[in-house]
Amino acid sequence: MxxxxxxxxxxxxxxxxxxxxxxxxxxxxxxxxxxxxxxxxxxxxxxxxxxxxxxxxxxxxxxxxxxxxxxxxxxxxxxxxxxxxxxxxxxxxxxxxxxxSTSGQACAxxxxxxxxxxxxxxxxxxxxxxxxGHLQSCGFVPDPCPLGCGASVQRRKLEEHSMCCPKRRVECEHCHEGMPYESLEEHVAQLCPMYLVPCTQKCGQTMPRKQLSAHLSADCPLQPVDCLFMAQGCTVRPRRQSLQQHLSDSAVEHSRLSTERLQALTTEMMGRIDALSKRNAELEGSINGLKLQLMESSRFEMFNV
Ligand SMILES: [Zn+2]
Ligand SMILES: [Zn+2]
Ligand SMILES: [Zn+2]
Ligand SMILES: [Zn+2]
Ligand SMILES: [Zn+2]
Ligand SMILES: [Zn+2]
Ligand SMILES: [Zn+2]
The missing domain is CATH 3.30.40.10 (Zinc/RING finger domain, C3HC4 (zinc finger))
Incomplete structure (x- = not known):
């Protein structure tokens, strides 16, 4: 060609x-x-x-x-x-x-x-x-973007492109971590530990994302918490700020649950004691049997001597 x-x-x-x-x-x-x-x-x-x-x-x-x-x-x-x-x-x-040009007027x-x-x-x-030789240095020759975004960029526009390429390195203004520009939005929206987020329980407080879980588990007045009588069977999870109210409102219910739990435990313990006593009696029986055998065999040996 x-x-x-x-x-x-x-x-x-x-x-x-x-x-x-x-x-x-x-x-x-x-x-x-x-x-x-x-x-x-x-x-x-x-x-x-x-x-x-x-x-x-x-x-x-x-x-x-x-x-x-x-x-x-x-x-x-x-x-x-x-x-x-x-x-x-x-x-x-x-x-x-x-x-x-067909209008007959001079090009303006x-x-x-x-x-x-x-x-x-x-x-x-x-x-x-x-x-x-010219093509070696021609600024209009398209080159693949050196940052790997897949764009084909004229050499003369590489610098301009490097300012807007989705793969250009940027720093998160909140946590100062470096990343490609295309990841920044998701990083801030979902991951950045320093980005200020409102409490997910809508208590009105705002904090860096990394402190949210500590806030919920220790401070947030609106976070549902376990009732102190959960082990006794109370399934209510009042908000932290309402726990004291729940405890005083449900004193009778908690007392009933505690009694029931105590009775159930007592019944269970009695059952175990019964089983252990039975086992104990069985073992004593076996020991006595062994003692008898031992005495008889030593008498037999004396007779033979
Ligand atoms: Zn010819
Ligand atoms: Zn030819
Ligand atoms: Zn050229
Ligand atoms: Zn690029
Ligand atoms: Zn960040
Ligand atoms: Zn909160
Ligand atoms: Zn309760």
Missing amino acids: GFDPQLFAVKPCSEFLCTVCSEVLDKPMCVCQEGHTFCKACISRWLEKQQTCPTCRCAISQASLRPSRIVETLIGALDVCCHHSAKPNDDDGAHSSVCD EEPAAKRQRMDNGCSWMGALRDLD
Whole structure:
């Protein structure tokens, strides 16, 4: 493939075009006696399928190709625009929206607006042989964002982008932890230990998020707490500020629960004592049996001596 003819400041003459790709010759190779010339890549691909000149059909081979140095030098000296110049079509579209050339009036477009249109593309123009060198430093070449946000950013706008990239490093103003900008909102809304949050029980107090659980478990007047008689079976969970009231309101109920609990415990303990006594009696029986056996066996030994 050759160079896009659109890149050239002046339409290149037809001798500089490759008839295989219809573009301006890149590394031109002369292939036959007639001097027919094609891009090196184009004719190499052509030769893989057929061994004839694409124009005059005479027999050719890889060995008959000769570089056209003069044509290459002449093409290299032609003026081209940068690959990243404003496309003429885009430009015309943008221009006609501000300036209606068919009205017969002189174009009144402000120089600033003109410059803004120029901003759409690189204004570099130079010899084709210098294009590669220019592209090394052209600010309009898009590069992937170095912070990894996935955006493709023109080199000249990298600094501007680094100020608004979602992956740029920022510091949480509350806890001073560093993080990518895209995580900040969630961090503040859900995680930041220093962000001031209102009490979740709506007692009206505000505190750093990391103190909330201590506040709820030790201080908050609206946090439901266990009744002191929970072990006795009271399932009421009054708010901390109402605990004393609950204790005095439910004194009779608590006393009833305590009595019931005591009775249940007593019954359980009596059951255990019964079971232990029974076991004890069984063990005593076995011990007595063993004692008898022992006495009898020692009497038997004495008799034998
Ligand atoms: Zn070609
Ligand atoms: Zn030929
Ligand atoms: Zn450029
Ligand atoms: Zn980015
Ligand atoms: Zn934070
Ligand atoms: Zn509270
Ligand atoms: Zn209670």
